[in-house]
């Protein structure tokens with residue numbers, strides 16, 4: 026066939042082929058098309074356009090990575106709600122995809138690898154070395170602290186009377202609430218080569234959740250951390266523990282007498298490699314404590330004297346650190362930690378320490394060592410322990426869940442302390458109090474800075490918290506030692522409506538009690554019987570409460586505005602929070618080191634959490650007013666930190682930056698934290714700091730300005746000029762009715778985003794600009810003092826102008842040198 030003939034036949038062939046295989050051809054073509062489209066779609070960077078205004082400052086996009094361990098333990102969070110992308114103008118997802126939170130005990134497979142660098146044993150050369158005794162104590166209601174102090178005195182006298190006085194140095198005392206655990210309880214502190222440490226630990230016991238549990242938890246964690254040597258404190262010369270308990274409530278050890286001191290002793294034995302220099306002492310605070318403590322002190326002194334003479338801890342004597350004498354600790358390890366099955370080998374608990382035990386003791390090591398009174402040692406059991414060294418198969422039996430306790434039981438010292446200070450405790454973890462400004466406003470003597478800046482009249486404001494616990498131990502927090510702390514929510518949880526009813530009822534009750542107070546104005550009293558604002562900032566960490574969103578929604582439905590302050594340690598909760606009227610993040614320092622010193626956070630990854638919170642704040646800044654609250658503490662977080670704070674502002678671009686001087690609470694707790702009146706800045710100093718910060722922000726092209734002040738509260742406000750200045754006038758006040766109308770859908774917000782698929786613009790919510798209120802009043806502006814001239818100023822004794830004690834405030838300068846400690850909390 027010639028070529029032209031072939032060509033003529035081709036269409037027929039093609040038609041034939043088409044008829045034979047058209048379905049297959051069509052399907053293949055369709056598949057190819059879909060694949061090409063998908064590839065193009067995925068490769069093209071999708072753009073999300075928002076009609077939210079471009080901030081007045083450079084905006085580098087931030088990705089917030091929420092780590093699984095940041096999710097609350099028994100999370101009620103809707104994980105999809107954490108995708109805060111929709112809230113932001115950024116195209117970058119605000120929250121990285123979440124890996125499912127790890128639940129259940131940590132299981133380490135295989136052999137425990139020896140630590141990289143084993144801690145050297147303390148070798149004491151009595152001719153050249155020195156002993157540094159460290160007395161640690163923890164105290165919630167002061168008993169142990171008092172005993173620690175008298176112990177130190179007697180002990181010091183004993184040392185100075187010794188022949189070996191040159192060898193034993195004067196003791197140093199440390200309140201465990203104020204130390205970094207890592208500095209003392211992971212490895213012994215660093216010292217001059219010839220100084221060796223000896224630990225003396227005085228502990229009370231509380232069968233409720235307290236800061237003591239955090240200490241015990243940290244000892245347990247250190248022991249179980251496979252990266253750390255099993256006996257990282259073996260560099261100590263020795264240790265001994267004394268417990269303070271109460272036999273009236275806890276008559277026997279089985280019933281919990283001194284149970285936490287016993288726990289500390291147990292963990293110290295493990296961490297030091299059994300360097301118990303003298304047995305655990307225990308005293309009943311209502312009976313024999315002085316006698317027991319005296320006996321124990323003599324024993325500890327004797328042990329120290331032996332060490333000083335180079336005799337070591339002795340052998341075979343009661344309380345000696347001889348490994349052969351007691352292997353109780355290892356037995357507990359194996360029994361408690363064993364979630365492994367035995368098939369091949371058996372161990373007797375009383376056998377000498379075997380390297381095999383070392384191998385398994387960290388497997389699945391989730392020991393419930395918290396303040397459980399009944400943590401009776403399974404070591405007493407004589408039955409052989411079942412351990413499988415070959416399969417490491419997990420037992421299917423789940424570990425019993427710890428029973429939740431009340432956060433602040435009525436029997437706790439925290440309850441007593443809080444109620445004494447005028448707080449009402451609602452349920453077992455919420456609190457409410459009327460602050461001094463509410464009382465002041467009722468008497469027409471002025472409102473707090475929130476009135477000057479945002480228009481909140483203090484007599485219409487309720488200050489409350491749904492979580493009295495928090496995950497920091499800030500140096501300026503008056504509740505040290507007694508406040509419940511924790512990294513996870515593990516308490517009995519009250520329902521949000523119960524909390525709402527409880528706090529409002531208690532607030533109204535307290536207002537009614539003001540009825541007979543001289544000077545209370547009738548019209549203000551009447552107005553106060555309708556709460557319009559809630560400051561969720563009292564003490565503790567409000568977003569720690571698992572149902573915070575429900576509580577906020579209830580408040581908004583009652584047209585109560587919400588000012589929520591959080592400590593930037595709970596990014597998952599922050600990301601999932603419903604929009605509030607004004608969202609605060611406490612910025613207590615400008616860098617990691619300083620934050621550690623001032624907030625003393627419990628989370629080891631506190632800085633990562635802090636930064637993640639800033640990024641979340643940045644991503645949510647177009648849906649609610651965001652605020653940085655800086656609390657300045659002289660000597661801690663002021664000097665040289667302006668640029669650091671500017672970095673943080675640049676990172677989160679908050680609507681406002683509130684700068685205030687710290688309040689000095691004057692308690693012994695503050696003293697132990699190293700805080701005195703000298704750490705409270707003068708208003709002049711706060712103002713200078715603000716000027717410097719303002720200048721630094723301007724240098725970086727960030728459009729902030731100093732908007733307002735409340736000299737009386739030692740507080741100054743910086744605001745984003747592009748958003749809260751209109752026609753050259755500051756508008757920092759809030760339109761509350763506008764906010765509620767937006768919440769209720771009565772008016773539509775203007776936060777608009779472009780639909781990715783259709784390209785259409787749609788309203789997705791409201792912006793802070795939608796509920797801006799009136800212009801900031803003249804008297805509140807920077808330079809004018811911030812005191813409403815319609816109110817009557819009452820000066821504290823010895824302060825203010827000499828002649829007219831009740832003259833209306835006109836002179837802002839009068840305040841400038843005085844109010845150091847008169848700061849609203």
Ligand SMILES: Cc1cc2nc3c(=O)[nH]c(=O)nc-3n(C[C@H](O)[C@H](O)[C@H](O)COP(=O)(O)O)c2cc1C
Nearest residue numbers: 164165166167168169229230231232270271282283
């Ligand atoms: C709420 C509460 C719980 C307590 N639980 C125990 C306990 O379980 N076992 C015990 O021996 N003593 C217990 N006590 C007694 C304290 O340990 C004892 O009063 C101790 O001296 C308190 O020391 P501190 O004042 O230094 O905090 C408890 C006391 C309170 C107020």
Ligand code: SF4
Nearest residue numbers: 495497499502564565
């Ligand atoms: S965050 Fe608040 S409650 Fe918690 S320790 Fe700090 S100041 Fe106290």
